Amino acid sequence: MFKKLNLFSKISVIWIGLMFFFAIMGDLLPIPDPAEFFDVQSAGLFSPGHLLGTDLNGYDLFANVVAGSRYSIAIAVISVGLGSAIGGFLGIAAGYMRGKTDYALSVLFNIFLSIPNLILSLVLIAVLATSSDPNVPASDNRRIIVIIISLTIVIIPILGRITRGTTLQWTNSEFVIAAKSMGMKDFMIIRKHIIPNVLPSIYAVAFLAIGIVIVVEGSLSLLGIGVGNGTSWGSMLARAQGDLEYSPTALFVPLTFLGLTVIACNQIGDALRQRLDSRESKL
Amino acid sequence: MSELLRVSKLDVRFNTARGELHAVKDVSFNLEPGESLGIVGESGSGKTVLSRATMGILTTSIAKITGSVKLTDIELTQLSRADLRSKWGTEMAIVFQDPMTALNPVRRIGDQIAEGPRVRLGMSKKDAKQRAIELLRMVQIAEPEKVLRKFPLQLSGGMRQRVMIAIAIACNPKILFADEPTTALDVTVQAQILGLISSLRKQLNMSLILVTHDLGVVAGHTDKIAVMYAGEIVEMAPTKELFSNVRMPYTEALLNSIPRISNESGVRLPVIEGRLPDPTLPQHGCGFSARCNYATDKCHVERPQLVDGGNGHMYRCFFPLGVNK
Amino acid sequence: MHKANQILQALTKLVLVLLGATFLLSLIVRLLPGSPADFYTNAFDEEGRLAQIKDLGLDRNIISGYLHWLFDFVRGDFGPFFMSGGGTRPTSVIIAQAVPRSLLIMLYVQIVSLTISIPLGLITAYRADKTTDRIISTALFAGSAIPGFALALALGYYLGVRAHIFPTIGYVPISEGIGEHFKHLVLPVVSLSIPLCASYARILRTEIISTLRQDFVTMAVSKGISNSRVLVKHVFRPSSTALITTASLNMGGLIGGTVIIDQIFALGGMGQQITFAVFARQYIALQSYIALIAVAFILFTVLSDVLIGVVDPRTKNRNV
Numbered sequence: 003m004f005k006k007l008n009l010f011s012k013i014s015v016i017w018i019g020l021m022f023f024f025a026i027m028g029d030l031l032p033i034p035d036p037a038e039f040f041d042v043q044s045a046g047l048f049s050p051g052h053l054l055g056t057d058l059n060g061y062d063l064f065a066n067v068v069a070g071s072r073y074s075i076a077i078a079v080i081s082v083g084l085g086s087a088i089g090g091f092l093g094i095a096a097g098y099m100r101g102k103t104d105y106a107l108s109v110l111f112n113i114f115l116s117i118p119n120l121i122l123s124l125v126l127i128a129v130l131a132t133s134s135d136p137n138v139p140a141s142d143n144r145r146i147i148v149i150i151i152s153l154t155i156v157i158i159p160i161l162g163r164i165t166r167g168t169t170l171q172w173t174n175s176e177f178v179i180a181a182k183s184m185g186m187k188d189f190m191i192i193r194k195h196i197i198p199n200v201l202p203s204i205y206a207v208a209f210l211a212i213g214i215v216i217v218v219e220g221s222l223s224l225l226g227i228g229v230g231n232g233t234s235w236g237s238m239l240a241r242a243q244g245d246l247e248y249s250p251t252a253l254f255v256p257l258t259f260l261g262l263t264v265i266a267c268n269q270i271g272d273a274l275r276q277r278l279d280s281r282e283s284k285l
Numbered sequence: 286m287s288e289l290l291r292v293s294k295l296d297v298r299f300n301t302a303r304g305e306l307h308a309v310k311d312v313s314f315n316l317e318p319g320e321s322l323g324i325v326g327e328s329g330s331g332k333t334v335l336s337r338a339t340m341g342i343l344t345t346s347i348a349k350i351t352g353s354v355k356l357t358d359i360e361l362t363q364l365s366r367a368d369l370r371s372k373w374g375t376e377m378a379i380v381f382q383d384p385m386t387a388l389n390p391v392r393r394i395g396d397q398i399a400e401g402p403r404v405r406l407g408m409s410k411k412d413a414k415q416r417a418i419e420l421l422r423m424v425q426i427a428e429p430e431k432v433l434r435k436f437p438l439q440l441s442g443g444m445r446q447r448v449m450i451a452i453a454i455a456c457n458p459k460i461l462f463a464d465e466p467t468t469a470l471d472v473t474v475q476a477q478i479l480g481l482i483s484s485l486r487k488q489l490n491m492s493l494i495l496v497t498h499d500l501g502v503v504a505g506h507t508d509k510i511a512v513m514y515a516g517e518i519v520e521m522a523p524t525k526e527l528f529s530n531v532r533m534p535y536t537e538a539l540l541n542s543i544p545r546i547s548n549e550s551g552v553r554l555p556v557i558e559g560r561l562p563d564p565t566l567p568q569h570g571c572g573f574s575a576r577c578n579y580a581t582d583k584c585h586v587e588r589p590q591l592v593d594g595g596n597g598h599m600y601r602c603f604f605p606l607g608v609n610k
Numbered sequence: 611m612h613k614a615n616q617i618l619q620a621l622t623k624l625v626l627v628l629l630g631a632t633f634l635l636s637l638i639v640r641l642l643p644g645s646p647a648d649f650y651t652n653a654f655d656e657e658g659r660l661a662q663i664k665d666l667g668l669d670r671n672i673i674s675g676y677l678h679w680l681f682d683f684v685r686g687d688f689g690p691f692f693m694s695g696g697g698t699r700p701t702s703v704i705i706a707q708a709v710p711r712s713l714l715i716m717l718y719v720q721i722v723s724l725t726i727s728i729p730l731g732l733i734t735a736y737r738a739d740k741t742t743d744r745i746i747s748t749a750l751f752a753g754s755a756i757p758g759f760a761l762a763l764a765l766g767y768y769l770g771v772r773a774h775i776f777p778t779i780g781y782v783p784i785s786e787g788i789g790e791h792f793k794h795l796v797l798p799v800v801s802l803s804i805p806l807c808a809s810y811a812r813i814l815r816t817e818i819i820s821t822l823r824q825d826f827v828t829m830a831v832s833k834g835i836s837n838s839r840v841l842v843k844h845v846f847r848p849s850s851t852a853l854i855t856t857a858s859l860n861m862g863g864l865i866g867g868t869v870i871i872d873q874i875f876a877l878g879g880m881g882q883q884i885t886f887a888v889f890a891r892q893y894i895a896l897q898s899y900i901a902l903i904a905v906a907f908i909l910f911t912v913l914s915d916v917l918i919g920v921v922d923p924r925t926k927n928r929n930v
Contacts, residue, residue, distance in 0.1 A: 010751075109623065109626055109627060109630065110630075112623075112627045113627050113630040113631045113634060114631075114634075115862075116627055116628075116631050116904045116907055116908050117631055117635075117900060117903065117904050117907070118861075118862035118863065118865040118866045118903065118907065119862065119863070119866055120865075120866030120867075120869055120870070121865065121866060121869065121884070121900055121903055124869075124884065124885075124888060125635065125888075125896065125900060213755070217757040217759075218866075220757065220759070221757075221759055221866070221869075221870045224759060224870060224873070224874070225869075225870065225873055225885050226885070226889075227885075227888065239763065243763070243874075246766075246767055246771055247771050250767055250771075253763060253767065254764070254767075257760050257763060257764065260757070260760065261755075261756055261757065261760045264755055264756070264757055265752060265755040265756065268754075268755040269751075269755070340832070342828065342831065342832050370831075370834050370836070371834060372834070373831075373832050373833060373834035374832070374833040374834035374835075375834060378832065378833075379829075379832045381825055381828075381829060383825065386824060386825040386826060387825045387826050387828075387829045388826055388829070389826040389829075389830070389844050389848070390826070390848065390922075391847045391848050391921065391922050392843075392844070392847070400830075400833060400835065400843075401833045401834070401835075404833075404834075404835050404839065405833070405834050405835070449829075452829070452833070455833075456833075456834075
C-alpha cells in the first residue's frame with residue numbers, strides 16, 4: 003500500500019514516522035539535554051555540536067524540538083483519538099437512530115461548532131486551567147491535561163458531524179435495509195455494516211484533525227495559554243518571539259517542524275480522502 | 286458541384302487505454318442545401334462521432350482525424366481553431382440529446398437563447414431579446430415573454446428541447462446537426478419535436494443531419510438515409526428508395542425489428558443476434574458477417590466496398606438483397 | 611407556505627443554537643474555581659463586600675445570571691468590565707473599538723483571497739494537468755496547509771524585522787492616513803490570505819474541472835463563442851457554489867486566525883481583547899466577546915446560504 007502513494011504522500015508518511023520516532027524515542031537519542039544551557043548562544047544552523055543551533059539562552063534547538071515533538075504529538079494524538087472515538091460514537095448514534103436523538107445531537111454539535119476552534123479551546127482552557135488563586139499559575143501537568151480535554155471537546159463535534167453524515171448515507175443503503183428486514187439486531191448491523199464503512203472516512207478526517215490540533219496547540223502556546231516554558235513547539239515559538247531579532251533560528255526551527263508536520267498530516271489526510279472518494283464512486 | 290457539405294474519407298481514430306479505437310472508417314457523403322440526411326445506427330456504430338467530427342466539435346486532444354470536410358468549398362479540417370469556431374452557430378449548429386444536461390442550469394432561458402445573436406451577430410440587448418421571443422414563438426412555446434425569465438429546471442422535457450432548438454437556430458445556421466434529439470423524450474412529444482424540426486427546416490431552408498438509432502424517426506423526416514455499422518456507411522439511399530428496395534441484410538434486420546401495429550400479437554420481435562465487433566481490433570471481412578443471416582465464407586474474409594446500384598442507392602455488400610447476379 | 615415553513619424551521623434552529631452556545635459559555639464561566647467576586651471587590655468589611663457584590667451583580671445564580679446577561683446582551687449592553695482599581699467600565703466601549711478593526715481585517719483578507727484565487731482557479735482548471743497547472747497546484751497545496759501564524763511569524767521576521775519594509779506592530783486607523791493604515795496591515799492580511807487563497811483556488815479548480823465535463827459547456831462552445839467567454843459566463847457560476855460554502859466554513863478558521871494575528875502584530879482587535887480578558891479573568895466580558903463571535907459566525911453561515919440560493923437556482927428546491 004505504501005508503494006501506491008505518490009511522491010508527496012510518501013515523503014509525508016516518512017516525515018510523520020520520523021516525528022513519531024522522535025516523540026517516542028526522544029530520551030534515548032544521543033543528543034544534548036534539552037534543558038541544558040550551553041555557552042554558545044544564538045548559534046546558527048549546523049554549528050559544531052549543535053545540529054540546528056541554539057537559542058538566546060543557550061538551549062540546544064534540535065534537542066528541544068525533539069523533546070517538544072513529544073508534547074505536540076502526544077497532545078494531538080490523544081485528543082484526536084479520544085475525540086474521534088467519542089465523536090464517532092455519537093455520530094453513528096445520531097445517524098443510525100435518527101429522530102429525536104439525531105435532532106438533539108445535531109443541535110449540540112452545531113452549538114459547539116458555532117464557536118471557532120481556537121476561541122472555544124481558549125475559553126475552556128482559561129477556565130479549567132486556572133487555580134483558585136489568581137497569582138499562582140496552574141501546574142504544568144494540570145495544564146497539559148486541561149489542554150488535552152479542551153482539544154478533545156473541540157474535536158468531538160467535528161468528527162461527530164462527519165460520522166453522522168456518512169452513517170446517514172450508509173443507513174439508507176440497500177444492504178442495511180435488507181439486514182434490518184431480516185431481523186438482524188441493530189448492534190450487529192452497526193458492528194458489521196456501518197462501522198467498517200464509516201471507519202475510512204474517520205481515518206481521513208482524523209489525520210486532518212491532527213493537523214488542526216497541532217496548529218491550535220501552537221496558537222494557544224503562542225498566546226501564552228498553552229503548555230508554556232518552551233516544552234512544546236508552540237511554546238518554543240512563544241519564547242523565541244521576544245528574541246526574534248537576535249536569534250531567528252530559535253523561531254524558525256520549531257516553526258519549520260510544526261509547519262512540515264501539519265503539511266504532512268494534510269497530505270496524508272487528503273490522500274486517504276481521495277482513495278475514499280474513488281472507492282465510493284465505483285460503487 | 287453545388288452541394289453545401291462534402292465529406293470525403295473522413296476517418297476518426299481514438300487513442301485509448303485499450304488500444305486505438307477506429308470509430309469512423311473512411312466515410313464520405315454529401316449534403317445539398319435544404320436537404321435532410323438521416324444517419325442511422327446502433328449505439329457504438331460511430332454515428333455520433335461522425336456528426337461531431339464533421340462539425341468539428343470533437344475534442345481533438347485524443348482523436349486523430351483525417352480526411353476532408355468541405356463546407357461550401359471551404360476546407361474545415363485545415364482551419365485554425367478560431368476560424369472553425371466562427372462557423373459554429375452561424376453556419377453549423379447542433380442540438381443535443383438530453384436537454385436537461387445541455388442547458389446551463391444556472392442561467393435564464395432568455396440569456397441562453399440571446400447569447401448567440403448578441404455575441405455572434407452583434408445584436409443589442411434589446412434586439413437580441415426580441416429575437417429570443419421570436420425564436421420561442423417559432424418553436425411553438427406559448428407565452429414566450431414569461432419563459433425568457435425562467436430557468437431550465439422549471440420547464441418540461443419537451444419545452445427544454447424546444448428551447449435547445451431555438452438556441453441552435455438563433456443565428457440562422459445553414460446546417461443543423463440533430464444528435465438523437467428525441468431519445469430523451471416521451472413518445473408523443475417525440476413526434477411533435479420531429480415535426481417542429483421538419484417545419485423549421487423548410488421555413489429556414491436549412492439542411493439537417495439527423496442522427497438516430499431509430500429508423501422510425503427518419504422514415505418521415507428525411508430526404509435520404511445513411512445506415513452506419515461499425516464505423517462505416519453500409520447503405521445510403523433516398524428515403525423512399527431505401528424502404529422499398531432494401532439491399533443490406535443489416536438494414537433489413539433493422540426494419541424487421543421495428544414493432545408495427547400490423548404485426549401479429551404474441552409473436553416475438555425479431556432481434557439481431559450478436560454484438561458490434563470490437564472497434565479496437567482490425568476488421569476482417571464484412572463487419573456484419575458474424576451476425577448476418579446470409580453470410581458466406583467470402584463475407585468473413587473480404588471487405589466489401591461501397592457499390593452504386595443506381596437511383597442514388599449505395600450499398601456495401603457482396604450479396605445485396607433483391608439484386609440478381 | 612412551504613417556503614415560510616422552511617424559513618421558520620431554519621430560524622428556530624438558529625436561535626436554539628445561539629442560545630445554547632451562549633448558555634454553554636456562561637456555564638463554563640461559572641465553573642471557575644473561586645468566584646470573580648474574590649477578585650473584584652476591595653471592600654474591607656463583609657458588609658461592604660456584599661454590597662459591592664450586589665452592586666456588580668455577582669450574586670445571582672446561574673440561570674438568573676445568564677438571563678440577565680442575555681437581556682442585556684440583546685439590547686447591546688455587553689456587561690461590565692472590571693477595572694483593577696474597583697468600579698466598572700461598560701464592555702461595549704471596548705467592543706466598539708476592537709470589533710470594527712477585526713472585521714475590517716477579515717474583510718480585507720476575504721477580498722484579497724478571492725481576488726487572487728479566482729483567476730488562479732480558472733487558470734489551473736483550464737490548463738489542467740499541464741505544466742502550468744502542476745507547478746501552481748503544488749504551490750497551492752503547500753500554501754493551503756501552512757498555518758496562518760507560521761506565515762505571520764516568518765513574513766514578520768523577513769519583511770519586517772530584517773528588511774524593515776513593513777511595520778510589525780500596531781494599527782493605524784484610516785482617519786490617520788491611508789498609506790500608514792495599509793502599510794501596517796500588509797503583513798497581517800498577507801499571512802492570513804495566503805492559506806485561504808490557496809484553499810479557495812484548489813476548490814475552484816476541482817469544481818471547474820467537473821463543470822467543464824458537463825454537456826452544457828459543449829453546447830455553449832458549439833454556439834461559436836470564445837473559450838474565455840464560456841469560462842466566465844457559463845462555467846464560473848455553477849462552480850462557485852462550492853466556493854461560497856468553503857468561504858463560510860472557513861470563517862471560523864479565519865476568526866481564529868485573526869485572533870492570533872492580532873496578538874502577533876499587536877493590532878488591538880478582538881484577539882488581544884480576548885487574550886487579555888482570559889488572563890485578567892474578565893469572565894463576563896469574555897462571555898460577551900465569545901457570544902458576539904458566535905452570533906457573527908452563525909450570521910455569516912446564513913448569509914452564505916442565501917448567497918448560494920441566489921447564484922444557483924437549483925438549490926432553492928432543496929431542504930436546508
